[in-house]
Amino acid sequence: MRTGRGAIQDVEIRNVGGPIVMGEIPGVVALVGCSNYPKGVKEVAEIAVEFAKRHYIVLTSGCAAMSIAAVKDEEGKSPYENYPGTFDAGGIVNVGSCVSNAHIAGAAIKIASIFAKRRLRGNYEEIADYILNRVGAVGVGWGAMSQKAASIASGFWRLGIPVIVGPHGSKYRRMLLGRQDLAEDWYVHDARSGRRIYVGPVPEHLFCAVETKEEAMVLMAKLCMRPNDTSKGRSIKLTHYIDLSRRLYGSIPDDLPLFVRTLADVPITMKDEIVNILNSKGWKENVIPDPTLLPKLIRERG
């Protein structure tokens, strides 16, 4: 197994900033939490490999990191041997023990600090606002069962990073679920104009228990979308969402029109098919704002 490597360095964050913003790296997924898996260790490794193949940055920690190392392919190699340990597209990065989850949250905070020059000291709300609206990161506690895992999940969702847990996670008896059918829930301030703008249900949930790894994978791709995605970034994220949904659910997702803001968001290889769907559902073009939930960050009042 790959040794836990500790904090993600500033220079590594700088190297992936462009690709993350442009969408070449569709998101950062963190496989964390305990090993109370519904169907054994294999599933968590399958999730890691699936997302590494799709050029997401895959971070692992604690029991989940160990479980991934326990699964070998037909050549006897673990995912750590097949994928690089760099904080970059397609890497599977073991940050260390369960308490090293702080390094994953730290990486998200560093993105806000380095690229948006957000002040770090006493400035939690602006950093959480930045991460919620811009950083396509998702945490997955596939075997989460402990109180420690619950508090780690809590630390992530309050930072604006959605967390998916396996079926046993339902026993935490708390979910933070959005309602994509309530359009009024999905408005943000445009920091440029001060206008309230509909951005769609991104990210739809902040804490959600799912039943199967297939459901988790589709939801992970969906929860990586953010209001501030560039058109290229949204297009790549939608490609993965649609592709996973088609393969695992057998259909194009019903909620697809909610995630398309302009026609430039539509994945180019599926354009005709998706435009037909958009037209049949009465889709209307929208704008891409400079999103924030904090009125104090509005630069000009509309």
Place this chain on the structure above:
Amino acid sequence: MVVSTEPWQKAEIPGPSKAQVITKPEVVSALIKRAKRPLLIVGHTSIDVQLTGSSVIDYIIRIAENAKIPVVATAHVENEFLKRKFQVDASLPAVDVANRLCDPNWKGIDGGGPYDLALFVGLPYYMQWLILSGLKHFSPNLKTVSLDMHYQPQASWSFSNVTSQEWEENLKVIIQKLGGN
């Protein structure tokens, strides 16, 4: 048939209000016929469990077709329905649909108004337990029915702990009483 109404999972203590036991499967078909707005929620274990005649999901499709109930598939069950040429009405996470059922202002997946009966089948036992507990406390106008083979005391109605043979017979009777064969 020996009626066992102990919770299937130890240490799951339901409180004073427990599900009425469905001693005859005809009760389920009567509940469905009487309901104005029923909803069937199907989880992934309906794919995994194979009964002698066919898999659970095949029986569920026959129930849905005969009773004309809208179906919500959770997890990746939609794929299995599509393989059997059955179109579900929605595919949502189980906790998401439960959350919506708790909202008295939810118009439903078709916009036709709130549901008065929710039938659950195929969710993991402990997950269904928690969802039914939430609905029992926060959705007072909704009746819930568990169609699984283990007693779910948090539902309004549930089968007792039955064998897979008894369960299959029950599903067949429900289908017959709904006009199927």
